[in-house]
Amino acid sequence: MIVDTLAIVGTGLIGGSFALALKQAGAVGEVLGAGRSPAKLTLARELGLIDRAVDWKQAGQADCILLALPVGDTGSVLKQLAPHLKPGAIVTDAGSTKASVVEAARAALGARFADFVPGHPIAGSELSGPGAARADLYQGKRVVLTPQADTRADALATVRLLWETAGALVETLDAVQHDRIFAAVSHLPHLAAFALVDALAQRADGETFFRFAAGGFRDFTRIAGSSPEMWRDIALTNHEALLNELDAYLATLQTLRLAVSEKDGDALLNIFSRARAARENWIETQDS
Amino acid sequence: MIVDTLAIVGTGLIGGSFALALKQAGAVGEVLGAGRSPAKLTLARELGLIDRAVDWKQAGQADCILLALPVGDTGSVLKQLAPHLKPGAIVTDAGSTKASVVEAARAALGARFADFVPGHPIAGSELSGPGAARADLYQGKRVVLTPQADTRADALATVRLLWETAGALVETLDAVQHDRIFAAVSHLPHLAAFALVDALAQRADGETFFRFAAGGFRDFTRIAGSSPEMWRDIALTNHEALLNELDAYLATLQTLRLAVSEKDGDALLNIFSRARAARENWIETQDS
Numbered sequence: 001m002i003v004d005t006l007a008i009v010g011t012g013l014i015g016g017s018f019a020l021a022l023k024q025a026g027a028v029g030e031v032l033g034a035g036r037s038p039a040k041l042t043l044a045r046e047l048g049l050i051d052r053a054v055d056w057k058q059a060g061q062a063d064c065i066l067l068a069l070p071v072g073d074t075g076s077v078l079k080q081l082a083p084h085l086k087p088g089a090i091v092t093d094a095g096s097t098k099a100s101v102v103e104a105a106r107a108a109l110g111a112r113f114a115d116f117v118p119g120h121p122i123a124g125s126e127l128s129g130p131g132a133a134r135a136d137l138y139q140g141k142r143v144v145l146t147p148q149a150d151t152r153a154d155a156l157a158t159v160r161l162l163w164e165t166a167g168a169l170v171e172t173l174d175a176v177q178h179d180r181i182f183a184a185v186s187h188l189p190h191l192a193a194f195a196l197v198d199a200l201a202q203r204a205d206g207e208t209f210f211r212f213a214a215g216g217f218r219d220f221t222r223i224a225g226s227s228p229e230m231w232r233d234i235a236l237t238n239h240e241a242l243l244n245e246l247d248a249y250l251a252t253l254q255t256l257r258l259a260v261s262e263k264d265g266d267a268l269l270n271i272f273s274r275a276r277a278a279r280e281n282w283i284e285t286q287d288s
Numbered sequence: 289m290i291v292d293t294l295a296i297v298g299t300g301l302i303g304g305s306f307a308l309a310l311k312q313a314g315a316v317g318e319v320l321g322a323g324r325s326p327a328k329l330t331l332a333r334e335l336g337l338i339d340r341a342v343d344w345k346q347a348g349q350a351d352c353i354l355l356a357l358p359v360g361d362t363g364s365v366l367k368q369l370a371p372h373l374k375p376g377a378i379v380t381d382a383g384s385t386k387a388s389v390v391e392a393a394r395a396a397l398g399a400r401f402a403d404f405v406p407g408h409p410i411a412g413s414e415l416s417g418p419g420a421a422r423a424d425l426y427q428g429k430r431v432v433l434t435p436q437a438d439t440r441a442d443a444l445a446t447v448r449l450l451w452e453t454a455g456a457l458v459e460t461l462d463a464v465q466h467d468r469i470f471a472a473v474s475h476l477p478h479l480a481a482f483a484l485v486d487a488l489a490q491r492a493d494g495e496t497f498f499r500f501a502a503g504g505f506r507d508f509t510r511i512a513g514s515s516p517e518m519w520r521d522i523a524l525t526n527h528e529a530l531l532n533e534l535d536a537y538l539a540t541l542q543t544l545r546l547a548v549s550e551k552d553g554d555a556l557l558n559i560f561s562r563a564r565a566a567r568e569n570w571i572e573t574q575d576s
């Protein structure tokens with residue numbers, strides 16, 4: 001057993017899967033669940049993700065508390081939790097942006113900030129909610145932790161061990177570097193997919209158009225099925241890095257636009273070939 | 289048997305799968321293969337996609353000839369084929385754009401244009417070449433035919449029957465309408481995916497970034513693994529409709545950019561929610 005009592009704040013896909021994996025591994029004793037939605041907590045208990053639903057006061061008595069919420073809620077939840085934290089309790093999170101989470105945690109936790117381990121599991125699905133949770137969600141997936149200079153070493157070690165026990169490959173990164181990287185490889189692609197679907201949906205004859213959309217469109221837009229609230233928060237909390245990536249993407253699209261309008265086949269072939277080669281290289285590293 | 293002799297010009301994924309499906313169904317007698325690459329023709333014969341490789345003269349003696357080539361090659365191939373077409377031979381194609389194909393065919397075939405049935409199977413894969421061909425590629429997939437006022441009715445009927453025998457659902461559309469629709473649901477998404485991968489690949493620290501790319505990125509960029517030559521030709525031959533779609537997409541991205549830079553959470557939530565709802569509606573119609 002790694003911790004006696006684990007509390008999950010936000011018992012959806014991410015929090016529920018973490019709890020399930022650790023229960024199956026025998027790494028936790030009791031799992032508590034907290035959150036705003038009584039219906040979600042009831043469902044989480046029925047599905048065996050948590051043993052019982054608790055309030056902030058009880059949640060603060062757990063040995064380790066995972067926040068699995070839209071990142072915009074991190075500060076307000078930590079403020080409610082802070083007065084109830086028992087000595088030595090470790091707090092961690094699963095938010096997709098890290099610099100703003102670190103800032104919010106520092107403001108909310110004060111002297112207890114050393115017990116906070118910022119984290120981001122690179123796993124998910126366009127499905128959400130307790131019903132989507134599964135014990136193997138993190139198997140072989142990366143989890144990035146972004147500890148600060150004053151993060152307690154043993155808190156970091158415990159959180160790392162919990163994720164590894166859930167099957168994940170844990171890495172540490174600087175929080176700002178994390179946000180730059182994920183703006184490019186995750187946040188921008190989500191915005192691009194939402195924009196693509198919306199541009200189509202906004203047209204008067206959109207239905208005719210959708211009727212002919214095929215497999216490529218389905219793949220390309222899968223991530224536009226993700227939670228709008230979650231992605232609003234990500235876009236807001238990582239807006240600087242995201243704007244940089246958006247501008248780089250807009251510039252590449254403008255280059256393509258120019259090549260199309262000037263019927264410059266060589267330029268198009270150049271960009272398409274470079275992109276395909278880069279993707280193939282990437283796929284090879286993924287499969288190895 | 290629908291036709292005694294079928295000729296396939298371009299024995300890759302699209303042409304090879306058409307031949308395999310019709311052979312399996314007993315709908316064709318002999319299948320001839322033509323094309324620029326001797327190696328590809330040899331492979332196609334070894335794989336049983338075609339019975340023998342032939343030159344333009346022999347290909348013109350087939351009852352039905354399918355062009356399955358990058359659309360940019362349509363005109364030059366038809367010009368070479370035209371003098372050899374036997375009376376009554378039907379010519380059809382599988383190009384992803386149609387207005388430019390119709391124009392090229394009219395110029396190349398002259399009086400024989402009535403025997404040309406423009407077509408576009410909405411099926412494919414990021415794989416290509418003879419080795420990727422499979423008999424079930426068109427099972428349940430749409431095929432769009434864009435007959436012109438002077439297209440021979442019995443030629444249209446035969447091509448329709450061949451595709452239906454291969455398992456496809458055949459629809460007819462106006463060629464210009466076809467190009468507008470596919471600019472939006474296929475051509476633009478491909479450009480957007482190529483641009484996204486290229487924007488990432490162009491950075492100095494691209495490798496670090498790719499290391500953290502996950503499933504969403506893989507799905508979103510799958511179509512950036514498609515043939516650069518094929519997509520160059522599509523972008524060039526459908527450039528007007530594609531520019532319109534690119535501009536609509538750029539406008540939506542600029543709206544999103546503004547919302548991100550002004551931290552306008554409501555506007556972001558609005559767009560993301562609308563896009564998710566539109567995609568969910570679409571998925572429902574796909575599954576039914």
